[in-house]
Amino acid sequence: MNTSISVQFEKYRRGGIGKKVTELYLRDDISCGLVNCQICKTPGNTLHIEGEDRTIFILDEYTVLTQLDVILNCPKLVNVVLMQTTVHNIQKKNQNTYTSLRNLVEGEIYRNIHIYANEYSKYTYTPIQQNEKQETRDTRAVLEAAVWYQNHLKSSMRDIEILFITSDYQSHKIALEKGLNSTTIFEFVKSIKGEYPNLMDFLGISEQAMDIEFEGQQVLFQEHLTLNELSNKVKAGDLFQGKLKIDRNDINDGTVFIPKYDFEIKIIGQPNLNRALHGDLIAIELLPENEWISSNYMGDNEDEEEDFKNVHEAVKTNNSNKQLEEKYLNVVEKIKKLNLNPTGRVVGVIKRIQRYFCGEVTPEAINLPNLPSGIELREFIPADGRFPHFYLRTTNGSQLQGKKIQIGFDNWSKSSKYPLGHFKMLIGDSGDTKAEGDVILLEHNVEYRAFSKQVLDCLPPQDDKWQIPQSEIKKRVDLRGINVCSIDPPGCKDIDDALHCISLPNGNFEVGVHIADVSYFVRPDTAIDKEAQNRCTTVYLVDRRTDMLPKLLTETLCSLKDDGDRLAFSVVWVMDKDANIIETRYHKSIIRSVASLNYGKAQSMIDDVNDNSELTKSIRNLNMLAKKLKQKRIENGALSLASTQVKFTFDDETHNPVDVQFYQMYETNSLIEEFMLLGNVAVAEKIVSHFPSISILRQHSQPKPKQIKELSQILQKIGFNLDYSSNRNLADSLDKVNRPNDHFFNKLVRIMTTRSMNEATYFCTADADYPEFYHYGLAAPLYTHFTSPIRRYADVLVHRLLAAAIDIEAIPAYMSNKLKMAKICEKMNMRNRMARFASRSSSDYNTYLFFKDKQIEEVAMVSSISKTGATVVVPRYGLEGQIKFSEKDLKENEKLLQELKQNQSLIIDFVVNGNRHKLFDYLKVRVSVGMKNFHKQITLEYLGPN
Ligand SMILES: [Zn+2]
Structure with a gap:
């Protein structure tokens, strides 16, 4: 129709x-x-x-x-x-x-x-x-x-x-x-x-209408300037513009980063924040210097910062505006001289953040004399604590109690403590696993609705009975006769990659990496292609997977399971016993996997001395070659970093988490990783040599200068030298940051190093020059994503580029449009970041479930110190949280700060409960979780030194 x-x-x-x-x-x-x-x-x-x-x-x-x-x-x-x-x-x-x-x-x-x-x-x-x-x-x-x-x-x-x-x-x-x-x-x-x-509940209210409803209430905020005034003052250099970031630990504390001049403005307190929301593009007026503040602690390194620094100017300013530049440089000069952080106040919102908010309403209705009849106000508490509470206009507040709902922002009157919102959607009952998962997906803008009919119509008509056409088999290299297998996490159903290894008579090896041929099913410019291009990635929550492509593809037709023939895109190498590459071939193929293994199973096959089957022997050879490949990478300067990624164990019946710990790695994890890296590098080289200006690559730049310098400074204070002059030197010096009998210390330093890194991003080669292609973490001149097309759209694009590079298909028209490709890359980067945050939220939620009703005493290591508390990591659970300073602690730390500040730039000492501690000290803590304003809060109570 x-x-x-x-x-x-x-x-x-x-x-x-x-x-x-x-x-x-x-x-x-x-x-x-x-x-x-x-x-x-x-x-x-x-x-x-x-x-x-x-x-x-x-x-x-x-x-x-x-x-x-x-x-x-x-x-x-x-x-x-x-x-x-x-x-x-x-x-x-x-x-x-x-x-x-x-x-x-x-x-x-x-x-x-x-x-x-x-x-x-x-x-x-x-x-x-x-x-x-x-x-x-x-x-x-x-x-x-x-x-x-x-x-x-x-x-x-x-x-x-x-x-x-x-x-x-x-x-x-x-x-x-x-x-x-x-x-x-x-x-x-x-x-x-x-x-x-x-x-009536869905109706948004204009600012004028809101002002009328709040008439007679006390005026709480200063009037905003008009857009025109804001724009003129920004252009004249009298106001600063930037994207507001609210502190996760304190909603009254905001920061705006000024990209070109590389400094931050702190905005402290609700009157100064003046109705701006986290993520708004705002205009700021600086406060006088006597109100600027000092910063003596290491900055927190949340990786979302990226998003706040690469902000396009909301008001376009002229690059050659001398007047503006002078005023800005003047501020930079003062910051250096005073060694203080400037503070400011919001004078207007240039552009509001565009999003909806999930959360819950409080039980009591709020009365205002000027409300229309039948309408009541409820206080709404957003799931994301960086946003203020809202007033929600509703006709049926009592029915919303105990539910997760989503609302939209309407306006924020200067006479109202909170912004006003309208109802958008009922999500489900609070505490229900499905509803909580939906909240996480919605909060991260993940599309999780069922695929539309138009998308499903693009799938092969016979569903899972679909057979590979004979004509297609004839076009491909037939590898069905050799031992191909896959190794993945347990329970993996969307298998992207499989491998094989054959010993050649001359002592060399033939190694193949076979990747699901998703681009055979997802044709350019079809409804399914557009959907995948919008979703960009599959999102993994602890207990749920939200697919980029319909299940028929992800779990059956594309998934390289050991139950029949599959279409693959293969990279095949001949290498010698030292893993030197002698020859590389690229071709589409047809494979028949003989075993879908998990990491643990493959590891036990390698370790079982009695197992000498052909398959096991080939996996051992792959493992031997992988170790040599890894050695070569490390010699080139590749970093081995660490993350706080954790793994949950669930009760079979209740599905509640019964254990949580750092993710366990087998040698086989590393085996797969090495060959995927090798495949990605090989494909990157191939596509760039054919399409130097429209290839999609993945780039990773040097660590953030301020953060890595700070890390190096604090390590120096405890006697370690972190040399970050190159990735090779960084890798070498990280190896030497060791304390006897303290394995976790080195791991934590690696986690902190990881946090000082920029995130890797996709880019179109038209938008960068050759040296910028470099992947710092992997020490690879060229890198791309080829090996996971079932769950990443970038890989689908790269498959098409590779197919064109080996002359079996033409490049789709839109893929040679550089502007379009740049846009797609931007979207893929945004979606990837959101997917990562969503996974982390889900992990946090399950951590909360695990610790609920428990009080556990554990040992924890201090990972950072701020004005308000000390952040610690509990190695046993991979758990991170803050020990909040008491009033008494705060006073003592202020005293200590004054004492140390004279001769130290960064403070790594603190006092808690009368005891003096340092960064990287082990402490005893009691872990418990609670709910505050509907937010799970991991509370770490200080018990004493370890
Ligand atoms: Zn007509």
């Missing part, structure tokens, strides 16, 4: 058709979309008028942007027309709203949404007038098009009514003047209140 819409949607999604071109191609045959239209030259096929309801709704841009949740939840809005101008602007202004809109257009059956190409129609094209702002023109264009629609449909079918819905009173007024049947969204929702009372 909706096909023609999606086609039109696509047409301007690719965009790029400028105004001049438009004028030349104005058409008179663009359909209004109405089925059986009496007038249109080309009959429409989207708007079906059936039964009693004979209204076609036209929604304007502001309505879609601010009231999306009403639109998504209003069953009345069946036949809807959106002007191309509207959709285009929404895409520009809010990607999330645009995606929701696209899903609505492509998804639901009962909605008939027509997008009218008003900009291409002879009847509705509205040229911009002299001195007219684009925004004003666009509003006018949409109104003109709506008027045309009303007249057009009147003459086509008499009994059809047009209703123009806006949420802007000015537009409403003009619409009425033009004779349009117009209403505001508020009036509309009110008018159908009898039929759909809950719809």
Whole structure:
């Protein structure tokens, strides 16, 4: 029913058709979309008028942007027309709203949404007038098009009514003047209140409306400057702009990083934060120097920082703006001279963060005299503690109690302690595993809905009975006769890779890495390709997997299980016994795995001296070669780093975690890792040699200078030298950071080193110069991702590049568009980061479940110190948390700080409970978890020195 819409949607999604071109191609045959239209030259096929309801709704841009949740939840809005101008602007202004809109257009059956190409129609094209702002023109264009629609449909079918819905009173007024049947969204929702009372809950409230409701309340915040004022002052260098980061441990503490000049502004306290939210792009005014603060502790190294430093300027400033530069450099100078951290206050929000919030409501309703009847306020507590509580307007607060819900941000009045939000979605019961998992996915913007029909239609028709066509087998190298096997974590169902190793008569080895041939099934530009391109990656929670591709592919057709023939993309090497590569071949193949092993099983086969089967012998050879490959990598400067990744053991019946510990590594983990690295490097070299400017690679830069320097400084204080002048030197010096009989110390230093690293990222080779291709951690000049196409979109792209490099397929058109590829890389990097955070949240939640109702005494090592407490890691559980300083501790630490500050730049000493400790000391702690404001809190109580 909706096909023609999606086609039109696509047409301007690719965009790029400028105004001049438009004028030349104005058409008179663009359909209004109405089925059986009496007038249109080309009959429409989207708007079906059936039964009693004979209204076609036209929604304007502001309505879609601010009231999306009403639109998504209003069953009345069946036949809807959106002007191309509207959709285009929404895409520009809010990607999330645009995606929701696209899903609505492509998804639901009962909605008939027509997008009218008003900009291409002879009847509705509205040229911009002299001195007219684009925004004003666009509003006018949409109104003109709506008027045309009303007249057009009147003459086509008499009994059809047009209703123009806006949420802007000015537009409403003009619409009425033009004779349009117009209403505001508020009036509309009110008018159908009898039929759909809950719809009121989805309604977003404007700032003016909120001010009215909060009238008579005390004014708590300073007025924000207008966007125009903000922009002018930023350009003049009188205000700073940046993305606000709220401290995880203290919601009253914010930081804004100023990228070009490499300094931070601290914003302390709610009045100074002045209604800005974590992630907002804000404008800041500096406070006088006597209010600046000192920082004597090592900075915390959360890896999300990346996101806050690579921020595009919200207000474009001129690069050669001398005045601005002077003012900024002046500040930099002062910071150096005073050795203090500047502080500031928020004077306005340039762009609000675009997201929804999961959380829960508190039991009590809040009363305000000016609330409309039937509406009450509830306090909403977001799952992410970096966001303030909200006031939620709702008609049925009591029914929301004990539930996880998702809400949207509306506004924050200067007379309100909290921002105001509206209901978006009920997730489930609090504490329910499924609901808690959904919250984690939603909070990290992971798409977890079922795949659409369009996507599933791209799969082979016979489902799991699908057979590889004979014609396809003929095109490939047939490897079904050799012992190919896979080694993965236990229970792995989406097997991306398999290997083989054959001893050659001359003492050399033939080694093959075989990767699931996902790109055979996922063809460029199909619905399934677009879906994978949007999801970018499979997301692993502790107890759940959210796939990038439908299960039929991930678990059956592509998964290289030992139950039949599979299509693979292979890299095959001939290497000598010292793992020197003699020859590399790339080809598509057909394989038949003889064993799907897990790491433990493969390890026991290697270790079992009585096992001399051909398969075991080949795995032993792979292991022998892997060790030599690893040695070579280390000699080249590759780092071996550590993470706090933990593994849970679950009770079979209750599915509650019964143990948690650091992830156990076998030699076989390393075996697989080595050959995957080797495969990725080999493919990177191949694709870059053929497509130097459109290859997708993975890059990893040097450690963050400030962080690695700080780490080196604190290690120096306890007698170790960390040389970070090159990756080779860093690797060597890390090996020497050892304390006798203290294995964990070295591991913790490696974890801290890892945190001082930038994250590895995908990039298109068009956007970087050769030296920037380097992968610092792996010490590889070229690196890419080839080995996990079932769960990573980057690998799918790389498979296509490799297929083109060996001349078996052409490069899809969009993949030679450098701009498009850069965008895809940006998205893949964002999704990867989110996937990582989601996994970590899930791990945290399970840690909470494990420690719930327990009080465990353990030994922990101090990993960092801040003003408010000491962070420690418990080696037994891989658990990290803060020992909060008591009032008494705080005073003593302030005293100690004053004492030490004279001759030390970084403080690694602290006092807790009267005892003096240092970084890397072992302490005894009691671990317990609790809930505070619906947030799990890992509490580490100090018991004494170890
Ligand atoms: Zn028509």
